[in-house]
Amino acid sequence: PAAPWIRPRSTAAECAAQFTELMEYTVPKDARASVDTFLVDGAEAVLMGHVSGTVRATGKSFEGPFALHLTVEN
Template sequence: MTTYDTVQELLRRIGEGDVERIAELFAEKSDWRFNWPAEGHPSVPWIRPRSSRSDVAEHFRMLGSYHVPELNGTTVTRILVDGDDAVVLGDISQTVAATGLSYTSPFALHLTVTDGLITRYHIYEDSLTVARAHSGSATA
């Protein structure tokens, strides 16, 4: 598969919510990064360092358990590809299971695909909005 094909397949699998099939698209070891300076924040425990395929499955499993899947959505506005690298731009809309609060955050996802597998997953989003929705307060 090309880089673009792999990105499209990742987005499709994320939309379906099948965490094991999402993880299959990742190399056994990968470089994960979040724009979160608040690693370990109690409201968002899925935000932590990751590096293995099993970490990928755990991340998406946890992310799903903290949200109401049928009330969530992602809008992709652009996919840019340059060789092995891709950038996905869009908006994430989620509803928090514990608080019932909904939020929307713009995001940028930088991926690298090597030999058909994802080796880099760096996501940038509005972490303050996410933390506020999960903590149920106006301040995180």
């Protein structure tokens, strides 16, 4: 519940909203992300990296790996 920005998304609008939600629920100046691996096969892409920040509601920091699977069409 303290991290509502983390959930599956399937449309372009939902993906764009993730960044808005991330800024709403976290402390922007503490946000960090790095992409370590970027794989592409046709319309499919996978990004892997690390993310960290601070949850605005609790003041608690978080960090960990992420994997993001994207399908890009048109």
